[in-house]
Amino acid sequence: MHFNIIDVAKKAGVSIATVSRVINGSEKVKSETREKILAVIEELKYVPNPAARGLIMRKTEAIGLLLPDLHGEFFSEVIRGADEAVQAQGYHLIVSSSHNDSKEIEAALRFMRGRVDAIIVMSPQVDSEILLANLPKSVPVVLLNCRTSNPHYDTIMTDGFGGAKEMTNYLLDLGHKRIAVLTGGENNIESQERLRGYRNAFAERDLTPNRSLEFRGSFTEVSGYEATREILLLKDRPTAIFAFNDSMAIGAIKAIREEGLKIPTDISVCGFDDIPVAKFLSPSLTSVCVPIHDLGVMAVNRVFDRLTKRTKGASAHMFVSTTLSIRNSCKRINIMSNLEKEENVA
Amino acid sequence: MHFNIIDVAKKAGVSIATVSRVINGSEKVKSETREKILAVIEELKYVPNPAARGLIMRKTEAIGLLLPDLHGEFFSEVIRGADEAVQAQGYHLIVSSSHNDSKEIEAALRFMRGRVDAIIVMSPQVDSEILLANLPKSVPVVLLNCRTSNPHYDTIMTDGFGGAKEMTNYLLDLGHKRIAVLTGGENNIESQERLRGYRNAFAERDLTPNRSLEFRGSFTEVSGYEATREILLLKDRPTAIFAFNDSMAIGAIKAIREEGLKIPTDISVCGFDDIPVAKFLSPSLTSVCVPIHDLGVMAVNRVFDRLTKRTKGASAHMFVSTTLSIRNSCKRINIMSNLEKEENVA
DNA sequence: CCAATCAATGTAAACCTTTACATTTTCTTA
DNA sequence: TAAGAAAATGTAAAGGTTTACATTGATTGG
Numbered sequence: 001m002h003f004n005i006i007d008v009a010k011k012a013g014v015s016i017a018t019v020s021r022v023i024n025g026s027e028k029v030k031s032e033t034r035e036k037i038l039a040v041i042e043e044l045k046y047v048p049n050p051a052a053r054g055l056i057m058r059k060t061e062a063i064g065l066l067l068p069d070l071h072g073e074f075f076s077e078v079i080r081g082a083d084e085a086v087q088a089q090g091y092h093l094i095v096s097s098s099h100n101d102s103k104e105i106e107a108a109l110r111f112m113r114g115r116v117d118a119i120i121v122m123s124p125q126v127d128s129e130i131l132l133a134n135l136p137k138s139v140p141v142v143l144l145n146c147r148t149s150n151p152h153y154d155t156i157m158t159d160g161f162g163g164a165k166e167m168t169n170y171l172l173d174l175g176h177k178r179i180a181v182l183t184g185g186e187n188n189i190e191s192q193e194r195l196r197g198y199r200n201a202f203a204e205r206d207l208t209p210n211r212s213l214e215f216r217g218s219f220t221e222v223s224g225y226e227a228t229r230e231i232l233l234l235k236d237r238p239t240a241i242f243a244f245n246d247s248m249a250i251g252a253i254k255a256i257r258e259e260g261l262k263i264p265t266d267i268s269v270c271g272f273d274d275i276p277v278a279k280f281l282s283p284s285l286t287s288v289c290v291p292i293h294d295l296g297v298m299a300v301n302r303v304f305d306r307l308t309k310r311t312k313g314a315s316a317h318m319f320v321s322t323t324l325s326i327r328n329s330c331k332r333i334n335i336m337s338n339l340e341k342e343e344n345v346a
Numbered sequence: 347m348h349f350n351i352i353d354v355a356k357k358a359g360v361s362i363a364t365v366s367r368v369i370n371g372s373e374k375v376k377s378e379t380r381e382k383i384l385a386v387i388e389e390l391k392y393v394p395n396p397a398a399r400g401l402i403m404r405k406t407e408a409i410g411l412l413l414p415d416l417h418g419e420f421f422s423e424v425i426r427g428a429d430e431a432v433q434a435q436g437y438h439l440i441v442s443s444s445h446n447d448s449k450e451i452e453a454a455l456r457f458m459r460g461r462v463d464a465i466i467v468m469s470p471q472v473d474s475e476i477l478l479a480n481l482p483k484s485v486p487v488v489l490l491n492c493r494t495s496n497p498h499y500d501t502i503m504t505d506g507f508g509g510a511k512e513m514t515n516y517l518l519d520l521g522h523k524r525i526a527v528l529t530g531g532e533n534n535i536e537s538q539e540r541l542r543g544y545r546n547a548f549a550e551r552d553l554t555p556n557r558s559l560e561f562r563g564s565f566t567e568v569s570g571y572e573a574t575r576e577i578l579l580l581k582d583r584p585t586a587i588f589a590f591n592d593s594m595a596i597g598a599i600k601a602i603r604e605e606g607l608k609i610p611t612d613i614s615v616c617g618f619d620d621i622p623v624a625k626f627l628s629p630s631l632t633s634v635c636v637p638i639h640d641l642g643v644m645a646v647n648r649v650f651d652r653l654t655k656r657t658k659g660a661s662a663h664m665f666v667s668t669t670l671s672i673r674n675s676c677k678r679i680n681i682m683s684n685l686e687k688e689e690n691v692a
Numbered sequence: 693c694c695a696a697t698c699a700a701t702g703t704a705a706a707c708c709t710t711t712a713c714a715t716t717t718t719c720t721t722a
Numbered sequence: 723t724a725a726g727a728a729a730a731t732g733t734a735a736a737g738g739t740t741t742a743c744a745t746t747g748a749t750t751g752g
Contacts, residue, residue, distance in 0.1 A: 002459075002482070002483060002484040045483075047456055047459045047482075048456075048459070049401075049459055049460035050456070050457060050459060050460060050461060051397050051400055051401055051406070051459075051460035051461050052401055052460065054397055055395075055397055055398055055401065060397070061457070062457070069426075070422065070425045070426045070429050071422065071423075071426045072419070072422060072622075073418070073419060073422065073623075075422070076416065076417065076418060076419065076421070076422040077417075079416050079441075080415075080416045080417045083416050083442075083443055087443075087450075090453075092440075092442060092454070092457045093441065093442070094438075094440050094441075095425075095439065095440075095441045096429075096438060096439070097429055097433075104433075107436075108438070110393055110394075110396070111396060111407070111408070111438045113348075113393045113394070113395055113396060113397075114395035114396060114397035114398065115396060115397050115461070136348070136393070137348060137391075138348040221622070221623075221626055250623065250626040251626065253626065253628065254625075254626050254628075254630075257628055276418075276567070277419075277567075277596065277623055279600075280567055280596040280597065280599065280600050281627065281628070282599065282600075282603055282627070282628055284600075
């Protein structure tokens with residue numbers, strides 16, 4: 001059984017108010033009294049109940065973080081960044097996963113009611129309506145890569161369009177024409193944006209990307225692996241595979257290796273996100289670098305801005321740009337030598 | 347502003363008790379009344395405050411999970427397993443990281459007071475005393491890979507000793523004699539156990555492992571990378587590197603590649619944990635397979651056992667055994683051909 | 693030596709629920 | 723139709739805190 005503040009007060013022969021005062025360091029308490037109380041606290045190993053305190057203070061010192069999933073390095077990094085930023089303020093993190101399911105989102109958001117001072121939601125799949133309907137009105141909310149344009153909330157979006165476009169341009173510049181893409185889910189905003197970027201890069205060169213080279217994955221290693229096996233069966237094999245995240249790229253690499261092909265000699269592969277392990281793969285993976293860790297930090301910092309300065313100001317909409325991390329998994333295609341080869345064959 | 351149960355009661359023209367009854371589905375309320383209340387709840391978008399409910403019910407429907415770190419696939423998998431098991435019971439997870447710092451452990455444990463129904467702690471580094479002093483007495487606790495032999499708590503331990511021994515035997519059987527190891531921190535129980543297993547495998551063959559081949563890492567890619575660079579400088583280079591976790595193995599692979607060496611042709615590498623990405627590396631990484639995800643599940647299940655059956659029974663001490671995941675990063679050394687080579691040189 | 697001031701401490705309301713017990717309303721049945 | 727039972731609803735305490743306000747005791751100035 002745990003003791004409460006009343007037990008401490010009784011044992012120390014004072015009122016609970018005085019105990020509360022020494023716990024919170026505030027007010028002036030006769031040092032004699034203070035020490036006596038401290039001694040009792042130590043003896044009873046009394047720990048204040050933060051839930052009760054949160055109730056009356058309307059301050060929990062916790063931030064809620066709702067992610068689609070807890071699986072893999074991407075989310076792991078977001079969590080780490082958020083946790084870092086939160087700990088720096090003496091706060092704590094309450095993490096939940098939604099699996100892109102509106103019921104789970106609702107459950108998680110309910111759970112957080114009264115338990116957190118602010119909420120960060122990352123939900124690239126579940127659409128506006130459902131999400132917004134469940135968002136609490138009483139605490140600050142930051143939307144991370146959510147498919148909503150509601151200007152009422154603070155939002156942070158990574159530039160999937162720009163990143164994918166840049167990567168596609170890079171591949172096109174290397175001479176690749178047949179570039180297969182591995183997309184995430186149909187209605188995943190991140191996947192959609194990346195697809196848009198990919199297509200746009202082609203369009204700007206008056207090229208039409210081949211729709212039959214757009215393969216549907218689900219941001220998992222396995223889905224990348226399977227889609228790539230299909231791709232490798234194609235008679236006119238693409239010269240490059242652009243996976244819309246690194247996990248799928250990792251799956252793709254495995255499938256390619258199993259087929260006895262060499263990367264990037266036989267086929268180029270690149271990913272998106274630039275998760276920490278990307279640079280350690282072999283060949284090291286060329287990827288679109290998203291500052292994943294910083295995404296978490298930024299979201300938390302935004303939350304604290306709201307929390308401290310009672311900034312009633314208009315909501316902020318941040319756009320996080322990406323950079324290319326060029327490594328060794330993509331190769332220039334020598335068109336001339338290709339032509340020559342064909343000529344030789346002819 | 348959020349509404350509370352009193353607002354709902356007023357608006358519906360009933361008492362808060364009745365509102366509470368319809369919220370909790372219990373008791374019999376005239377269906378007419380029930381519907382009216384439900385309508386008001388809907389209208390006001392009322393969500394009960396679980397913190398307040400937790401206070402009086404002494405049940406929060408949350409489980410605390412305290413990990414050394416939130417970084418990387420290993421912890422990510424533990425979290426995922428725990429989250430899965432917890433969600434299956436309609437519970438939620440409160441995750442915190444301690445960074446192996448006793449102050450942070452204390453802070454996290456304080457935070458959890460009154461906020462969780464049970465706590466799972468993984469703390470391979472901070473020692474018994476400090477940990478035990480801060481553990482709550484009022485809720486079930488499960489210790490995951492902690493350096494304590496206190497029989498009072500439920501514990502789950504992975505068999506680091508057995509796993510490392512098995513892997514070392516595997517390497518010895520392949521003909522390796524000079525096997526370098528990359529350890530975790532000095533006072534990390536997991537690292538200690540693995541080191542013990544490694545040494546024991548040698549001892550059982552009446553061999554003495556070369557202490558100068560025990561390199562100190564910290565379970566991170568970078569530390570594995572750096573230690574390996576040192577190793578590669580050795581005049582009498584080891585034929586195999588056994589990293590005590592996969593992250594360090596990944597770092598080792600990078601260092602080896604940078605040196606222009608081939609795995610496993612020039613040097614064998616293996617890891618520990620068998621994180622999901624291990625099988626996707628190239629060469630795919632031979633590793634000691636720890637059922638990471640299941641560790642989380644087991645811990646949670648143990649917690650629910652305590653929570654449901656008020657099992658006052660003696661605490662359980664589970665020992666999780668490992669298996670070898672043999673892949674392509676380790677090669678048999680042909681001792682004969684080595685000898686021949688030397689002879690040729692001579 | 694008394695009133696005024698100030699420091700130290702105590703009392704009780706508030707935060708938002710749930711629920712045992714009390715009360716009111718409705719329904720049965722003689 | 724009245725009494726008694728059953729059903730529906732209400733009242734208030736409890737859970738563990740914080741804090742505005744009240745009270746006590748000591749100190750100071752006249």
